[in-house]
Amino acid sequence: MEVKIMRSVISKGKNIMEAIELGLNVLGVEQNEVNIEVLHQEKKGFLKIGNKLATVKLSKIDTPNNTTASTDFMSLLNIIEDDEKAFEILPQFQESNQVIALSSPNKIIVNDEEKEEKKEAIAWVEEGKLFVQNTPTHYPVVSIDKGIEVKLNGVLTKELSLILSQNDTVEIYGVKEEKETKWSVSMDSNKLRVTLDVEPGYQLIRTIRDTKPSRQIRLVADKHKEPFNTLTYEQVIQAMGSLQVKYGFNHSEIMKAVETLKKGSFEIATGKESMNGQDGWFETMVKTHSEKTLIEDESGKINFREQRIINTVDAGSVIGVVHLPVAGRPGVTVTNEPLPAKQTNPVQLKLGTGVSLMGDKVVALESGRPTIEKRGRFVKVSLLQKLVIPGSVNLTSGNIRFNGDVTVMGSIEENMKVEAQGNIVVHQSITGAKVSAMNSIIAQQNVIGSELTAGQNNVFIAEMGFLLATMSEQIDKMIHVINQLMASSAFKSTDFPTIGLKPLIHILLERKFKNFIPITKNYLNNFKKGNHLILDEEWFEVSRTLERLFLTASKEITTLEEIIQLASNVRNLYESSQTPAESVSYINISSATNSQLYCSGNITILGKGCINTKIHSEGMLVIDKVLRGGEVYAKQGVQIQESGSENGTITIITVPRNQTIRINKAMEGTTLIIGNVRKVIDETTHFINARLNTTGEIVFDYL
Amino acid sequence: MKGVINMLKYSLVELDDNLQILLKGDLDIDSTEIINDELIPKILSFNQVNLNFKHVPFVDSSGMGLLLTLFHAFAESDTRITISNVREDVFEIFELLQIPDILGEDIFI
Numbered sequence: 001m002e003v004k005i006m007r008s009v010i011s012k013g014k015n016i017m018e019a020i021e022l023g024l025n026v027l028g029v030e031q032n033e034v035n036i037e038v039l040h041q042e043k044k045g046f047l048k049i050g051n052k053l054a055t056v057k058l059s060k061i062d063t064p065n066n067t068t069a070s071t072d073f074m075s076l077l078n079i080i081e082d083d084e085k086a087f088e089i090l091p092q093f094q095e096s097n098q099v100i101a102l103s104s105p106n107k108i109i110v111n112d113e114e115k116e117e118k119k120e121a122i123a124w125v126e127e128g129k130l131f132v133q134n135t136p137t138h139y140p141v142v143s144i145d146k147g148i149e150v151k152l153n154g155v156l157t158k159e160l161s162l163i164l165s166q167n168d169t170v171e172i173y174g175v176k177e178e179k180e181t182k183w184s185v186s187m188d189s190n191k192l193r194v195t196l197d198v199e200p201g202y203q204l205i206r207t208i209r210d211t212k213p214s215r216q217i218r219l220v221a222d223k224h225k226e227p228f229n230t231l232t233y234e235q236v237i238q239a240m241g242s243l244q245v246k247y248g249f250n251h252s253e254i255m256k257a258v259e260t261l262k263k264g265s266f267e268i269a270t271g272k273e274s275m276n277g278q279d280g281w282f283e284t285m286v287k288t289h290s291e292k293t294l295i296e297d298e299s300g301k302i303n304f305r306e307q308r309i310i311n312t313v314d315a316g317s318v319i320g321v322v323h324l325p326v327a328g329r330p331g332v333t334v335t336n337e338p339l340p341a342k343q344t345n346p347v348q349l350k351l352g353t354g355v356s357l358m359g360d361k362v363v364a365l366e367s368g369r370p371t372i373e374k375r376g377r378f379v380k381v382s383l384l385q386k387l388v389i390p391g392s393v394n395l396t397s398g399n400i401r402f403n404g405d406v407t408v409m410g411s412i413e414e415n416m417k418v419e420a421q422g423n424i425v426v427h428q429s430i431t432g433a434k435v436s437a438m439n440s441i442i443a444q445q446n447v448i449g450s451e452l453t454a455g456q457n458n459v460f461i462a463e464m465g466f467l468l469a470t471m472s473e474q475i476d477k478m479i480h481v482i483n484q485l486m487a488s489s490a491f492k493s494t495d496f497p498t499i500g501l502k503p504l505i506h507i508l509l510e511r512k513f514k515n516f517i518p519i520t521k522n523y524l525n526n527f528k529k530g531n532h533l534i535l536d537e538e539w540f541e542v543s544r545t546l547e548r549l550f551l552t553a554s555k556e557i558t559t560l561e562e563i564i565q566l567a568s569n570v571r572n573l574y575e576s577s578q579t580p581a582e583s584v585s586y587i588n589i590s591s592a593t594n595s596q597l598y599c600s601g602n603i604t605i606l607g608k609g610c611i612n613t614k615i616h617s618e619g620m621l622v623i624d625k626v627l628r629g630g631e632v633y634a635k636q637g638v639q640i641q642e643s644g645s646e647n648g649t650i651t652i653i654t655v656p657r658n659q660t661i662r663i664n665k666a667m668e669g670t671t672l673i674i675g676n677v678r679k680v681i682d683e684t685t686h687f688i689n690a691r692l693n694t695t696g697e698i699v700f701d702y703l
Numbered sequence: 704m705k706g707v708i709n710m711l712k713y714s715l716v717e718l719d720d721n722l723q724i725l726l727k728g729d730l731d732i733d734s735t736e737i738i739n740d741e742l743i744p745k746i747l748s749f750n751q752v753n754l755n756f757k758h759v760p761f762v763d764s765s766g767m768g769l770l771l772t773l774f775h776a777f778a779e780s781d782t783r784i785t786i787s788n789v790r791e792d793v794f795e796i797f798e799l800l801q802i803p804d805i806l807g808e809d810i811f812i
Contacts, residue, residue, distance in 0.1 A: 481799060484799055485764075485796060485799055485800075488792065488795055488796055488799070489792045490760060490761050490762060490790065490792035490793040490795065490796055491761070491762065491763065491796050492729065492731055492761045492762065492763040493763065493764075494731070494732075494763060495731060495732040495763045495764060495765045496764075498732065499732065499764075499765060501764070503764050503765055503767075503768045504764035504767075504768075506768065507764065507767055507768060507771065507800050507802075508800065510771070510805055511800070511801040511802075511804050511805045512799075512800060512801045
């Protein structure tokens, strides 16, 4: 807001009327509001040379204080401030000695010519106060820096410079600034930590610097920032209350936050973290002895290696101990809610033949060889008996299916089947037969036209597991829908005890779960095809239940509990299928012709070699003599003495992309597949160590 | 009330080829005879039949099964059956079982 009171003006014009008009414009008044004094009449010279303008003085009638300046003639000198109107008038006075006195409180033009007194025009600041001294003709000039406020005669001025007289009342102030303390309280998503962020405010005090007396001075402010914290303890407690914080207050931190003068973060409440417990586990108590098996060492040589085999035990011996899970300790959130610890899982113990559970100990019921099969949480303990067949397995002896180890002193003849939970050792040959063992197969003579499977068929199990996952999901959803129905206000479940859930399931299978039947049928079909590779009873149980509940139209009453149990079993079976078995299986045979060998561990053929045979090993394949024809795959690499033939019999050897194929003599027809890169050997090459290089090509590092 | 026996009853309104069946009571396991022995024969002689569910407060799984059986029985015939005035909470059950998808949404009028 500009306070400009112009009291009188001297103006010039071509004639008196013009001069008066100009003056009236400047003052912003009407003619009747001023006193007019004509100072000069216009003079017209010849040809405009020597022209003199008319000069009038207009004074506002009601002006209280016509300062001395208006009655003096003062010469034009300093114009301190930009004033449009002043510039309008002033140029017209360039030739005269007269001066415009614009008597506004904030502007006085000083006349240099008259120095009547010796007193100086000075101003100075002392102890924050402004002192002014002027002469009749000179006035000090004060310029004002930012941050300083000046009240001139009681009115706040916006000007950046002032010309002051000692009659003026001037008050100077340093502008104070204040910044609020900023703070916020937040809780983490786990409700375990409450953080208070504080940014203390400050007070900025400006003091005006003292100056020495001088004609022109500058008012300068010295800044002094003082931080202060307006946060109170009560405010913090209230904020925590609104967040429902009831536990774990850190009072010392709150105090620190309330008192801090620096920006900071404070943890004002801390909950208690939950402590995880320990899963249950099975401790094996039986001793093992070492046995020599064949393995390849780092330098590529086939060597004997020690392998630990579990001893036979006496009846009554402790095979192992089931350790219970140790529950974790729940924590507490800052809102005083319990924070449960992670779920601990117990061992899922399954007792096979020949063992019993006494408290937490698994005990052998008779003497035999214990076998412990671990798959993730699932532990199956069985005691394997040994069955010795003194002769051969043939039509006379019948097929063998035994829950233990089987030793055949003779041979296994055509179309026979031998299945064992443990190891199968055949002293003579195996011809046209199917042999499967959960552990290992050792055949000391030829294997011809036969199918040998050692170890669980993990590939088959994984495939079945995949189907189980889908079914498990669907069954869980079905249970969910059934629960929703039962909770529905218009639904009655009074007929469940009478007719069971089958009719309801029937409706659900019609549309909502219409995919379930085809999936289940697919699963059961595949299971039937490959289930000779599975010896675990659980699989058979689940298959039977699936068939009974969903595929047959029996009259029996199906309860919700049964469906929930099935859901649980399917889920367990799925989980067990996903974790690989820990048992070590192997096949050690002398030779194989026109056969199929599958093993979840290593396969070693140490005799005459392998002809026209299909091999799948999840471990390593070692053929001590010749591999001719057929297709072999080993997940952990292949080592062969001689492959292919002079006739170029196609012999396919496959390994995963990160494994190697070692052949001492690779003959024509040998086809190497590493990952999905194929390379055919067209002429005999010796001592190759084939692998995939970084650009995806098969290269040979020669041994 | 859910637990109390609320036997299904019905009243018929015949208008030319159009049969209106106003059901009253629970559609449940006890409705079997009524549906099979009484209503289905009646429906045979009409081209257009509407089942009014206004007074049906509760259903059970057997009742749902009966309903589906009823519709399937007449699927090949010339008789068009519709369902009307189903209560909100009963319709919820129909939807959970996807009955509108099974029978076709246009049967609900």
